[in-house]
Amino acid sequence: MTQRILFTGGSGKAGRHVMPWLKRHGYKILNFDRKPSEHADIPTLLGDIADPGQVFNAMTSHFGFEGYDAGHPPAPVDAVVHFAAIPRVLLQPDNETFRVNVMGTYHIVEAAMKLGIRKVIVASSETTYGVCFAEGEKDFHAFPLEENYDSDPMDSYGLSKLLNEKTARAFADRFRSDIYALRIGNVVEPHDYVRFPQFLAEPMMRKRNAWNQAIRQGLEIMK
Numbered sequence: 001m002t003q004r005i006l007f008t009g010g011s012g013k014a015g016r017h018v019m020p021w022l023k024r025h026g027y028k029i030l031n032f033d034r035k036p037s038e039h040a041d042i043p044t045l046l047g048d049i050a051d052p053g054q055v056f057n058a059m060t061s062h063f064g065f066e067g068y069d070a071g072h073p074p075a076p077v078d079a080v081v082h083f084a085a086i087p088r089v090l091l092q093p094d095n096e097t098f099r100v101n102v103m104g105t106y107h108i109v110e111a112a113m114k115l116g117i118r119k120v121i122v123a124s125s126e127t128t129y130g131v132c133f134a135e136g137e138k139d140f141h142a143f144p145l146e147e148n149y150d151s152d153p154m155d156s157y158g159l160s161k162l163l164n165e166k167t168a169r170a171f172a173d174r175f176r177s178d179i180y181a182l183r184i185g186n187v188v189e190p191h192d193y194v195r196f197p198q199f200l201a202e203p204m205m206r207k208r209n210a211w212n213q214a215i216r217q218g219l220e221i222m223k
Contacts, residue, residue, distance in 0.1 A: 006059055006077045008032045008049055008108060009084030010042070014123070014187045018081070030077070032058045033084060049084045049104030056111045079119035082108045086157070089133050094156035101160035102167075109171045109179065118177040122168050126185050127158035132208045145210060185212035 003026075010019045010031035019029050019042055031037045031044040032055075043064050047054040062074050084104060086097045105122060112120050129145060131138050133155035141150055153159050165181045172179040186209040188195070199206050199213075206212070 002026065002028045003078040004028045004030070004063065005079045005081055006030050006032055007081045007083065008058075009082070009123075011035050011037045011044065012083060012087065013189065014184065015083040017189070018083070022081075028063060030058070030061065030063045049082075049108060050100050052107040052111065055104075055107045056115070059111055059115055059117065076112075076115040076117050078117070079121075080108060080112050080117055081121045083123045084108075085123070085160075089155050089157045098156045098160050101157070102163050105164040106167050109167055113171050113175045113177060118175070120168070120177070120179045122164055122179065122181045124165050124181040124183045125158065125161040126183055126210050126212065127155070128153055128162045128165070128183060129210060130154060130158060131210065133158055134208075140210070185209060188213040 005022060005027050007015060007019050007022070007029050009015045010029070011033040015031075015033075016038060019031060019037065020039055023029050023039075023042060029042050031039075031042055032047055032049070033044055034046060034048060036044045036046070045058055045061055047058055049055055059076050059080065060074055062068065067074055082105065085101045086092055089097065091097070092100075109120060109122070112118075125132075127133055128151040129140065129149060130151060130153040131140055133153070135154060151162050153162060168179045168181045171177070186206075203211060
């Protein structure tokens with residue numbers, strides 16, 4: 001049977017590349033976002049991760065009208081990929097960025113666990129290291145970055161992502177489930193690849209991003 005994935009934030013900068021990758025690998029995808037996807041072959045359920053009722057309903061929704069032919073309500077999805085968030089600072093007030101990102105992730109992970117969904121991917125960020133949106137010049141404690149690096153962001157976005165990792169760990173321990181937080185780098189889409197030579201010529205341009213970029217990545221989360 002085809003496995004069903006709820007993908008939050010699939011209309012965003014990273015999600016719009018990952019969703020079709022998952023679809024090509026045989027998964028059935030439902031996008032949960034505040035705006036429709038550009039991919040007409042992937043259904044979108046419009047909603048808000050900051051509303052726990054909407055999150056619960058998204059995880060137990062038909063993916064399309066054909067679902068009604070089965071003669072019974074849909075079961076919870078098989079997995080959740082959670083990319084939805086206010087994607088950086090200076091888009092909304094800091095407290096709103098913190099509220100949506102932290103509570104939205106809490107609602108997603110809590111609903112998944114209590115519905116019996118045991119595979120969840122959470123998009124974290126390079127900003128947890130505390131340099132990307134730091135006030136003024138701030139150096140990394142050590143380089144290269146390793147798993148025991150002391151993450152100490154001072155901004156609302158990086159702090160929200162760090163707390164989301166803690167949320168994921170707490171629920172993973174409590175429910176003995178597979179929850180993974182990926183510290184995704186600065187997403188550079190194909191139309192911006194022309195900037196790479198400049199990054200190589202002026203490496204300090206990329207210091208705040210730890211000299212990395214995530215380019216059109218896919219996640220194979222189910223084996």
